[in-house]
Each structure stands twice: as structure tokens, then as C-alpha cells.
Amino acid sequence: MNHTKSSQLFAEAKKYIPGGVNSPVRAFKSVGCDPVFITHASGSQVYDSDGNSYIDYVQSWGPMILGHAHPKVIEAICKTAAEGTSFGAPTHLETQLAQMVCEAYPNIEKIRMVSSGTEATMSAIRLARGYTGRDKIIKFDGCYHGHADSLLVKAGSGAATFGVPTSPGVPADFAKHTLTANYNDLDEVKQMVAANKDQIAGIILEPVAGNMGCVAPRAGFLEGLRELCTQEGILLIIDEVMTGFRLAYGGAQERLGVRGDLVCLGKIIGGGMPVGAFGGKQEVMDQLSPGGGIYQAGTLSGNPLAMSAGIATLTLLKEEGFYEQIEEKSAYLEKGLRDAASRTAHKTCLQRVGGMFCTYFQEGPVSNFADAARSDVETFGRFFRAMLDKGIYLAPSQFEAGFMSIAHTRENLDRTIEAAQEAFSSL
Incomplete structure (x- = not known):
């Protein structure tokens, strides 16, 4: 060519x-x-x-x-665009899409719209830290959760060591709060949690890793993480930016039968437009501003074009x-x-x-x-x-x-x- x-x-x-x-x-x-x-x-x-x-x-x-x-998605976008592309104010479209997502994911009782997957994971981690009063998180080598500072981290020299930055511009002081484990290695995660007792706010992972190709969780891996998080007061953050509404209408969590405390979603809920979201248990989500003290905001969050495209998309996926x-x-x-x-x-x-x-x-x-x-x-x-x-x-x-x-x-x-x-x- x-x-x-x-x-x-x-x-x-x-x-x-x-x-x-x-x-x-x-x-x-x-x-x-x-x-x-x-x-x-x-x-x-x-x-x-x-x-x-x-x-x-x-x-x-x-x-x-x-x-x-898709004609129905384009029709929805065009109809909404004719009435205005952005208001920076509430619209009922946001509530409609939020309700559809909550119905698809039983563990999402409340949800906050954002504008990207990176924003969703970054906000979910802040919420986990604020809710638990702990600073450290565990992520997995090869799982990508966007380019927020605390997530651009690779493994340190040993199983329970702090991570080190993978990009210039990420301070070591930020990276030190991130521990990095090998995906599918439950024993390593247990060692990290034990070595950092009552210090881990959240464990974040892709339920099916799509940023190192396509890697499924081994039998018992997700179940073991769920049990460990419940025992230790850690929030399990399942990043479904890629798998949400793709592997099933209820995402990888429906397909695999393991539910997170917080869930991150991406562009599919906006028909491919710039959108993301994070949601979870009401008691956790209610800690967000303005109802709680954990701050998160975005002028373009809940953009009407993305919301209308998302509603049209999820309606078609339910067929x-x-x-x-x-x-x-x-x-x-x-x-x-x-x-x-x-x-x-x-x-x-x-x-x-x-x-x-x-x-x-x-x-x-x-x-x-x-x-x-x-x-x-x-x-x-x-x-x-x-x-x-x-x-x-x-x-x-x-x-x-x-x-x-x-x-x-x-x-x-x-x-x-x-x-x-x-x-x-x-x-």
C-alpha cells in the first residue's frame, strides 16, 4: 500500500x-x-x-x-449538539447514564463521571486513600492505569520494596507510596500487605490485562485479592476502562464473578467519546466533595455529547x-x-x-x-x-x-x- x-x-x-x-x-x-x-x-x-x-x-x-x-449513536450526538455542546452545569443525561451503569454493575451504588480513564483511576486512588486514611497502594507490573504520577511506577528490587518512577518528572516521593507486584502472583501480594500492615489503601488492577497483550487472571487470583482486601480493610479497585461493557454487559466482574469496592470505566460508556467514570459503594462515594471532604472536580465531566452517546451505546449493548x-x-x-x-x-x-x-x-x-x-x-x-x-x-x-x-x-x-x-x- x-x-x-x-x-x-x-x-x-x-x-x-x-x-x-x-x-x-x-x-x-x-x-x-x-x-x-x-x-x-x-x-x-x-x-x-x-x-x-x-x-x-x-x-x-x-x-x-x-x-x-453507528447511526443511532451519531443521531444521538447530533441531536444533543444542536442544543449545545457543553454547559458546565447538571443535565438529566448524566443521571440517565449513571442509572444505566449502576444497573449493570450491582457493586456500583453511586458513580462520578469524569473525562478520561486516567482521571477515573487517579480519582479512585485519591478516594481510596481519603476513605481509608492510608497512603500506599499496590499495582501490578504491566497493568496500565493512565499517566497519573503515582501510577507511572515500576517494581523495586524486591517483593516488598517501594516502586521507582518510570518517567522523568515523577518525584520519587510520589512513587514511594506505590508498591508493584507481579500480575497473577497472589502470594507476593500477601507478602506486601503483611510487610505494610494497615498501610495499604487500595489494590488496583485490570481484571483482564489488556496493556501487556491479553492476560487473563489465573484461577483463584481475583478471588484471593477480594478475600485479602476484605480481611485487611483495603479497597479493591478494579480498572475496567478497557474491559467494562466489553467482556459482558456487566464487564469482567460479571464474567469472572468477582466484585471490586471501586470500579473505573472508560470511553465505551460514552460511545467512544472522551469520558470516564469511577463508582462503588455508597458509603465510599459519599466521601467525595461536595457531600464529603475528598475533592474531585471537572468542568467537562458529564459532557452532554458523551452522555447521549453513552446512553445510545448502552441501550444497543443490552439487546x-x-x-x-x-x-x-x-x-x-x-x-x-x-x-x-x-x-x-x-x-x-x-x-x-x-x-x-x-x-x-x-x-x-x-x-x-x-x-x-x-x-x-x-x-x-x-x-x-x-x-x-x-x-x-x-x-x-x-x-x-x-x-x-x-x-x-x-x-x-x-x-x-x-x-x-x-x-x-x-x-
Whole structure:
């Protein structure tokens, strides 16, 4: 495919935007090529500035489970936009969407809308600290919860040591309140909690990790965390920014049967528009300002365009058989990709949970970030470029999940499998 125009636009963007992009992974740096610049999208397809079309498995990093530009979502946005795009004042749309989310998640008794997933996780951690009167949190290596200072932290030198910053600009004094454990290692978490008795405010994790590919929790891991948090007065913060309303209408917590004290949600509840939310038990949420003393605010929180898009989206997701169709399409693609990968000399491991999937270039299984980091990222880059040239748009990183939408057709899936067969052969 010709990508001349996209490359020209990228060169121009780099003159005015750091790195030419407004979020680092969009730069395609880890896959060894320039990014494609998207002009429009419809259903399962995205189109670039050179006129190329692609079957899209990025889906705006997950939220476009209905596909792009769904007519009913666009209609809702346009109708609301005609009446005003932002008020900085309450609207009934906020209450409507909040009620829908609370009905989908029994452990969310009250919810606060924000404008991004990062804002949701940052606010949930502040709330956990304020509610418990404790400072420390535990996160897991390879789980991404946005770019707030206390979350840009990697593991220290031992199981119970403090974390260290992963980015310049993050003070060590902030990072010292964050402990980092290995995902799926319950014993390590128990050691950390014991070594920091009555000091841990919250444990935050992705219930299915989508920022190190696609990693499911081992049997008993989430259940063990739930039990530990209950015993020790720690709030379990389940980050469903990626999995919420994707793995089931009630998210990963419905699918896996474990409930958090606080839940973070992302763009899917706004039909892909800039939105996030965090919610949980009433007694915890009522500690937020203005009812309580824990401050959190946002001028654009509950933006009417995002709220109306979210209401339209969740209404469609409730239709009978929706998630069964996502599962069927995803299983079909998984089988096809596995068969295609089996014919290559390269070691591969395909992992999938519902409409999320990842092909690792290594032997599996992948259970944590240390496992994922052993992947052959150079070979993945070649595979990514080969697929892009065949009109298949995958996440431009070995460590990101792919996503299925209801708009993907059997023809789309067959084309993807055929392209993968050719791409694996070319490696």
C-alpha cells in the first residue's frame, strides 16, 4: 500500500506536536514504520489519508464495540449538539447514564463521571486513600492505569520494596507510596500487605490485562485479592476502562464473578467519546466533595455529547444476543489465526478473552509482564507491517490487545485470516 500522504502529514505534525502524536503509541515507533493518518471510519473499517481502507481491530483502543459511526449513536450526538455542546452545569443525561451503569454493575451504588480513564483511576486512588486514611497502594507490573504520577511506577528490587518512577518528572516521593507486584502472583501480594500492615489503601488492577497483550487472571487470583482486601480493610479497585461493557454487559466482574469496592470505566460508556467514570459503594462515594471532604472536580465531566452517546451505546449493548455474537466472531477469528500461525516457523501464542485478543511471538502461556516481555517484538513489527499492507489494522504494539466489534462481518474475518496466513508465511 502507498502511505506517502500519511508520511507527509506525520512529518508536518512533528513540527508542532511532540513526536508528531498526542499519545505515544500512535507514533508506530515499536513497529518500525510511520503511522497512518485516519480521515474517517465506518463499521469495521477505517480509511487513511492515502485512500487506503483497513479492517480495524484497534477500535479506538476498545470502545467502538458497535463499530465506527453507528447511526443511532451519531443521531444521538447530533441531536444533543444542536442544543449545545457543553454547559458546565447538571443535565438529566448524566443521571440517565449513571442509572444505566449502576444497573449493570450491582457493586456500583453511586458513580462520578469524569473525562478520561486516567482521571477515573487517579480519582479512585485519591478516594481510596481519603476513605481509608492510608497512603500506599499496590499495582501490578504491566497493568496500565493512565499517566497519573503515582501510577507511572515500576517494581523495586524486591517483593516488598517501594516502586521507582518510570518517567522523568515523577518525584520519587510520589512513587514511594506505590508498591508493584507481579500480575497473577497472589502470594507476593500477601507478602506486601503483611510487610505494610494497615498501610495499604487500595489494590488496583485490570481484571483482564489488556496493556501487556491479553492476560487473563489465573484461577483463584481475583478471588484471593477480594478475600485479602476484605480481611485487611483495603479497597479493591478494579480498572475496567478497557474491559467494562466489553467482556459482558456487566464487564469482567460479571464474567469472572468477582466484585471490586471501586470500579473505573472508560470511553465505551460514552460511545467512544472522551469520558470516564469511577463508582462503588455508597458509603465510599459519599466521601467525595461536595457531600464529603475528598475533592474531585471537572468542568467537562458529564459532557452532554458523551452522555447521549453513552446512553445510545448502552441501550444497543443490552439487546438480546449481543455478547454471544461478539464471542462467536472472536472465536472464529481466534481459530483462523491459530491455524495460520501453526504454519510458521516462529513461536507464537494467541490468547483471547471474549472480544479481546493478542498474538505473542513466543511460546506461551503469558501470565504476567515478565512473560510478555520475552516476546520477539522485532518479528511482531514485521508481522504488523505485513498485515497493514494487506489492509488489516492491528494495534501497533506487541503489548496491546486487539478488539472485536459487532460490525465485523464473516467476510472481514476471512480476509483477516487469509492476510495472516500470507503474513506468517512472509516472515
